Every structure is written in C-alpha cells, then in structure tokens.
Amino acid sequence: MHAIPSGPPEYPEIMTTYVICGEKTAIIDPGPSNSVVDLGFVDTASYVILTHLHIDHVGLVKETMERYKEAKIVMKSGYRKYLTTDEGVRRLNESAREVLGDLVDVYGEVEKTRDDVIEVEDGDTVDLGGKKISVIYTPGHAKHHISLFYEGMLFAGDSAGAVLNGVMMPTTPPPIDLEGYKESIKKQISLSPFSVGLSHGGIVDGKFLEEYLNLVNKGEFNVTEEDLDIGGEKGEMLKKHFRINMKGLKGE
Numbered sequence: 001m002h003a004i005p006s007g008p009p010e011y012p013e014i015m016t017t018y019v020i021c022g023e024k025t026a027i028i029d030p031g032p033s034n035s036v037v038d039l040g041f042v043d044t045a046s047y048v049i050l051t052h053l054h055i056d057h058v059g060l061v062k063e064t065m066e067r068y069k070e071a072k073i074v075m076k077s078g079y080r081k082y083l084t085t086d087e088g089v090r091r092l093n094e095s096a097r098e099v100l101g102d103l104v105d106v107y108g109e110v111e112k113t114r115d116d117v118i119e120v121e122d123g124d125t126v127d128l129g130g131k132k133i134s135v136i137y138t139p140g141h142a143k144h145h146i147s148l149f150y151e152g153m154l155f156a157g158d159s160a161g162a163v164l165n166g167v168m169m170p171t172t173p174p175p176i177d178l179e180g181y182k183e184s185i186k187k188q189i190s191l192s193p194f195s196v197g198l199s200h201g202g203i204v205d206g207k208f209l210e211e212y213l214n215l216v217n218k219g220e221f222n223v224t225e226e227d228l229d230i231g232g233e234k235g236e237m238l239k240k241h242f243r244i245n246m247k248g249l250k251g252e
C-alpha cells in the first residue's frame with residue numbers, strides 16, 4: 001500500500017492518493033486534474049476506485065484512465081453520468097464552483113472520461129486476485145460516498161474528517177446530510193480499523209474516528225487562526241476550506 005501526495009502544486013499534501021498493490025493494482029482517488037501525483041511506479045492498474053465524485057478526487061480520472069488502458073472505474077452505483085457524459089460533467093463542475101468558488105481554478109475542472117465503470121453498492125468487493133477490498137457505503141459528505149476496507153485498514157475518503165497542518169478539521173461542506181455523516185462514522189468505528197487513510201491528511205490511527213466523531217457531535221473544532229495562517233496560497237486554501245466546512249457543520 002502506498003500513500004502519495006496528490007494535491008495541486010500550491011498545496012501537494014492537501015490530498016492523498018492511495019495505491020493498493022496486489023496481484024492486481026487499485027488506485028484510490030487519483031486527485032484533482034492539477035495534481036502533482038507521481039504514479040510512475042505503477043506499471044499497470046486494474047481499478048481506479050473513487051470514494052466520491054468531488055473534483056479534488058476525480059479531476060485526474062480521465063488522464064489516469066488514458067494511461068491505464070485496462071483499468072475500470074469503481075464507484076457508487078447511479079452516478080456514472082457525472083463522469084462519462086458532457087451534461088453530467090458540466091453539472092459536476094458547476095456544483096463544485098457553487099460550493100468551492102475560485103478554488104475550482106486551483107484544482108482544475110473535470111473532463112469527460114471513457115465509460116468503463118463498475119458500479120458498486122455497500123457490501124460489494126473488489127477482487128485484487130485473492131485478496132479483496134470491501135466496499136462500505138458511507139453517505140453524508142456526499143450521497144455517492146463509499147469507503148474501502150482492506151486488510152484492517154480503512155480508506156475513508158472525505159467521510160471521516162481531515163488532518164491539515166497537523167490539526168483535525170471537518171469535512172462537512174454544504175449541502176451535507178449531517179445525521180447520515182455521523183451514522184457513517186459509527187459504521188466505520190464498528191469495523192475497528194487499525195489505521196485510517198484520509199483523503200485530506202494521510203494515514204492516521206484507527207482511534208482517530210472516535211475523536212473525530214466527538215468533535216462533530218460537539219459542532220466545534222479547536223482550530224485557531226494561527227493553525228490556518230500558514231501563509232501564501234496554502235494558507236488561503238486552508239482558510240477557504242475550513243470556512244466552507246464549518247458552514248456545513250453549522251447548517252448555514
């Protein structure tokens with residue numbers, strides 16, 4: 001298993017892409033289209049698994065699918081049109097701009113990809129040739145959000161918080177289903193993962209989930225101006241993201 005920074009050049013570590021190498025290889029969330037990700041060590045890939053369809057996770061899918069000709073996209077059933085049709089992609093970019101504003105220009109827009117999709121549901125598995133990745137449906141952050149469980153490790157996407165600049169942060173942008181979000185974290189806790197791979201913050205201990213859920217329940221995060229004030233474009237991005245996520249958490 002590999003964890004690779006895949007954010008934009010302005011903030012590479014804002015995003016982490018995971019690669020699981022078995023007999024077959026799976027890439028989880030390639031990152032935004034303006035990504036620094038280096039997948040040079042991956043010769044062939046069978047799956048490009050998407051935890052959900054937000055632009056910072058799927059912008060690079062088109063290029064990744066062009067590079068790995070044999071790969072199939074794995075995603076929650078019912079949403080493939082948002083990646084594989086002109087109209088769907090247009091709407092995906094449009095709603096990203098409504099929520100993220102000009103951050104969309106930092107991440108880059110999504111382009112239509114080839115329609116080679118395996119649609120999955122809760123409880124399905126992705127076969128790496130022997131070992132299997134389990135699909136856990138974890139709605140809340142988005143209706144189309146899945147998490148992946150593999151050999152005791154959970155890949156939580158954006159369903160269980162973030163750690164940026166060493167600080168725990170919410171992943172609750174509007175429109176969020178906060179009740180569903182909390183239920184999803186409880187479901188993840190019940191799996192007792194030893195580690196959790198976050199899309200925004202890398203790998204954390206399994207205990208992270210309970211700590212994070214406590215903060216979501218409180219509706220308050222211990223994040224100071226100083227935590228966010230890391231300067232330059234990075235600082236701007238961090239502040240914008242935190243503001244957007246607190247809006248969702250407060251139901252604004």
Ligand SMILES: [Zn+2]
Nearest residue numbers: 054056158199
């Ligand atoms: Zn994200």
